[in-house]
Amino acid sequence: MSEQRERISGELPGFEDMQQGDLKSIAEASEALGVTQRTLRFYEDKGLIQPGRVGSMRVYSRREMGRMQLILRGKRLGFSIREIGEFLSLYDHDPDQVVQAQRMLDATQERLAELRHQREAIDQTISELESIEKMSRQHLARKDK
Amino acid sequence: MSEQRERISGELPGFEDMQQGDLKSIAEASEALGVTQRTLRFYEDKGLIQPGRVGSMRVYSRREMGRMQLILRGKRLGFSIREIGEFLSLYDHDPDQVVQAQRMLDATQERLAELRHQREAIDQTISELESIEKMSRQHLARKDK
DNA sequence: CTGTGACCTGACGTATACGTCAAGCACGGT
DNA sequence: ACCGTGCTTGACGTATACGTCAGGTCACAG
Numbered sequence: 001m002s003e004q005r006e007r008i009s010g011e012l013p014g015f016e017d018m019q020q021g022d023l024k025s026i027a028e029a030s031e032a033l034g035v036t037q038r039t040l041r042f043y044e045d046k047g048l049i050q051p052g053r054v055g056s057m058r059v060y061s062r063r064e065m066g067r068m069q070l071i072l073r074g075k076r077l078g079f080s081i082r083e084i085g086e087f088l089s090l091y092d093h094d095p096d097q098v099v100q101a102q103r104m105l106d107a108t109q110e111r112l113a114e115l116r117h118q119r120e121a122i123d124q125t126i127s128e129l130e131s132i133e134k135m136s137r138q139h140l141a142r143k144d145k
Numbered sequence: 146m147s148e149q150r151e152r153i154s155g156e157l158p159g160f161e162d163m164q165q166g167d168l169k170s171i172a173e174a175s176e177a178l179g180v181t182q183r184t185l186r187f188y189e190d191k192g193l194i195q196p197g198r199v200g201s202m203r204v205y206s207r208r209e210m211g212r213m214q215l216i217l218r219g220k221r222l223g224f225s226i227r228e229i230g231e232f233l234s235l236y237d238h239d240p241d242q243v244v245q246a247q248r249m250l251d252a253t254q255e256r257l258a259e260l261r262h263q264r265e266a267i268d269q270t271i272s273e274l275e276s277i278e279k280m281s282r283q284h285l286a287r288k289d290k
Numbered sequence: 291c292t293g294t295g296a297c298c299t300g301a302c303g304t305a306t307a308c309g310t311c312a313a314g315c316a317c318g319g320t
Numbered sequence: 321a322c323c324g325t326g327c328t329t330g331a332c333g334t335a336t337a338c339g340t341c342a343g344g345t346c347a348c349a350g
Contacts, residue, residue, distance in 0.1 A: 025296080025297085026296090026297075027296070027297090036338080036339085037297090038337095038338065038339065038340085039337085039338065041298090041299090042337070042338060046337095055297095055346085056297075056298055056299095056345080056346090057296085057297060057298080057346095058297085058298090076270070076273075077270055077273060077274060077277075078270060080336080080337095081336080081337070082336095096288060097284065098285065098288050101281045101284045101285050101288075102281075102285060104277070104281050105278065105281040105282065105285070108274050108277055108278045108281065109278065111274060112271060112274050112275070112278070115267050115270060115271050115274070116271065118267060119264060119267050119268070119271070122260050122263060122264050122267070123264070125221070125222055125223060125260060126257060126260050126261065126264070128222060129222060129253050129256060129257050129260070130257070132222075132249070132253055133250065133253045133254065133257070136246045136247075136249050136250040136253065137250065139242065139246045140243065140246050140247060140250070143241060143243050143246075170326085170327085171326090171327075172326075172327090181308080181309080182327090183307095183308060183309065183310085184307085184308065186328095186329090187307070187308060200316085200327095201315085201316090201327075201328055201329090202326085202327060202328080203327085203328090220307095225306080225307095226306080226307070227306095
């Protein structure tokens with residue numbers, strides 16, 4: 001069951017990460033993150049994460065797990081994978097995160113504007129639906145007597 | 146420009162609709178409704194409308210225009226084309242609209258529940274983003290001094 | 291030697307609501 | 321006769337975020 005992990009750990013002479021105890025197989029990673037393995041491979045394909053390899057097997061270090069948390073958070077906030085990819089790439093190539101924070105701020109504001117707009121639209125739709133609801137009830141009440 | 150319409154009207158001995166003056170070509174209909182011709186053909190394909198034909202050309206009577214208004218309203222309210230199709234079909238085969246009103250009421254409530262749920266989610270997302278916004282500003286302010 | 295389990299890489303499928311050709315007919319005008 | 325216009329019917333393309341095979345490798349258990 002954990003043979004493969006032991007094999008993995010055993011074959012790591014000095015992996016660049018700090019703690020080898022945090023290394024996970026794709027099964028463990030997906031389990032821990034609550035996403036499917038397909039999702040992990042998909043994000044890798046899109047360049048959002050770059051798990052290490054031991055032979056052909058993917059190895060997820062704490063770094064990748066952290067990035068995944070950020071990615072999932074971004075998703076919850078409604079950013080597209082492409083946008084999230086941009087943030088992460090800025091994050092990587094921007095030591096003190098100035099550009100990154102600025103870009104993030106911009107995106108955040110845009111998204112906020114979208115959301116506030118959506119909220120208004122939803123409120124309008126809700127009241128329109130409520131009036132339709134009333135009318136339906138009246139219609140039914142009339143036919144019912 | 147309006148030659149074809151005249152031809153159409155001329156060839157209508159006793160079209161079942163009341164007013165021939167309301168008959169529209171697909172171009173006029175799409176113009177009046179603010180949708181593309183493709184959209185009209187698409188809805189027809191899906192069975193939402195059944196414009197008449199003069200030869201092979203589609204003819205939109207007041208009835209179809211009315212249905213289109215309903216369809217567009219349904220869309221604005223967030224119902225899928227399939228759902229709208231169901232409403233319309235009930236509307237057609239249900240003389241005093243009892244079943245129809247009931248079904249509509251159900252769908253309306255479902256949709257309302259969805260929307261209220263969405264609104265909550267949006268509110269949460271908004272506050273989360275607002276906090277990120279603050280943090281980004283602080284980060285930038287620190288780097289700026 | 292063969293089975294089993296975990297992993298791998300393509301690559302096509304899904305849902306929605308149309309957009310965007312492509313190819314062709316019928317019409318009146320020049 | 322030829323052209324431009326409006327209309328017709330397919331049929332494939334688009335975007336998003338994966339799901340779902342198919343087919344194959346690898347290591348170890350029996």
